[in-house]
Amino acid sequence: MDEVLAHVAIQMLESRVSNLTPAYWRREGDNRPYARIYYIKRGCGFIRSFGRTYRLVPGRVYLVPPRGDFAYGCSKNMQIWWMHFTATLFGVVDLFDYLPYDGERAPDDLPGLERRMKRLLEAAKDGRPAAQLEGAGLLLQLIAPFFRTPEAPLTARQEGIRRFLPVLRHIDENLGRRISVTDLARIASYETSHFSTLFTRTFGLPPWRYVLRKRIERAQLALQRSDAKLEPLAESLGFQDAFHLSKTFKKATGLSPREYRKIKREGAP
Template sequence: MDYVLSTLTTRFLSASRTLCKRDWAGGQTYNNAFARLYWIDSGEGVVYHHRRKFPLRPGRLYVIPAHTSSRYFSFGAMDLFWAHFTAQVLGGLDLFAFLGCDYQAPAPDHAAMRRTWDRVLETLREGSPAGELERDGLLRQMLSRFVAGADAGQLRRTRQLERFGEVFAFIEARLAGPITLAELAEVAHLQPTYFSNLFSRHMRMPPLRYVSRRRVERAQGLLWQSDAPLKEIARAVGFDDVSYFSRVFRKVAGVSPGRFRRQKTLPVP
């Protein structure tokens, strides 16, 4: 676990305070290339993701991992503090997907948490290098609550996944080109069938399906960050056929590449 966290990189993208009205977000499904962190100052709402319902109430922090399909509602007025960020380990894996920890964490000291969020927003207004560093520290401080809440089973899974560190790094470096099961097994110093079974047991999907997922997640980042043509983005993540890329993208992300890109303009925290 210590090794995994030593590779953690965080990137703070944006934050604000939003007074949400009734039926906030209208139940529409969203899927973004960044993670979302929520804290409710007052009011109540609900978010659905990972086939679960998470009531949004004061007294807890909530995270929605990157590349996650989610739906939102509020019940009347809700005072929401939010941040968009990325948190990756082992060269590109989403921290929360890797940890498999819960997506809510206790924040019982309401006044202290309000001061933390107020300071986050102050550093954004200041726009100084020192403020940027402080803001990253405040983000990590809040994220630590989720890591602290991981149970023993989740931590055991994390330790088991550390053995695939070189495999993950190999995949991240080769997403623009072909990747075979034999190559991954060689990196892991294991026989291909044994490697595939071991990887599938710990990652809950076969190695090449994981590669396809990472290609789509990389494409999501490119779609969000640039206006490059779809054909160019497809090639950048290892797809020569745009139609096939679109089919795989929809299967993994739940929406088409075009719809995913249009979500950049939707006013949802």
């Protein structure tokens, strides 16, 4: 576990305290490319991730992984303290894809947790490097108790992920170019069909779908964090043009790029 944590890169994307109503905070199929941590101050509701439903109750903390066909809602007004973040290993592997984790915790020291979260919310608004480093450290402290140490030194899935690290890095660095399965197989030193079988077994997606998912996720982050225009964004991610990006994006997320940007700019948990 220590060796893994030495390779974790964590980035805070957004954080705040939100007062939510049942009419506002409800959605199905929200496949965001980043993780979330929720602390419920008051009220109640639910979240569903990867088919598992959690009841949101005051005094508990919830860790939500990226994607997972996420759904959420509340039956009465709620206050949530929340953070959106990414956590990657070796530069290209999502931490949630590598280590087992729990989805909820009851903190041993609730006042201490609230103090850390308040400081984290303050640090997230401070652009100075020292504050950003402090915020990353506080966030790691918050999420670390959710992760479980694997029973074996390396599981078969972890071994598979490590085997494909050069492939994942190539994909990450070349999303704006044509990426062929043949080229990926050559990087991994496998015959093409055997490579596709092993890759799909490890990541749950064939290589071409994995590449497409990475392109869409990169677009999601760009739309949320900048005013990037669609045409140059499409070109930078290997799409034919803005129309091709928009069509593929809506098929993957259920929203057009414009709709997605509007929703995310509203700052919903």
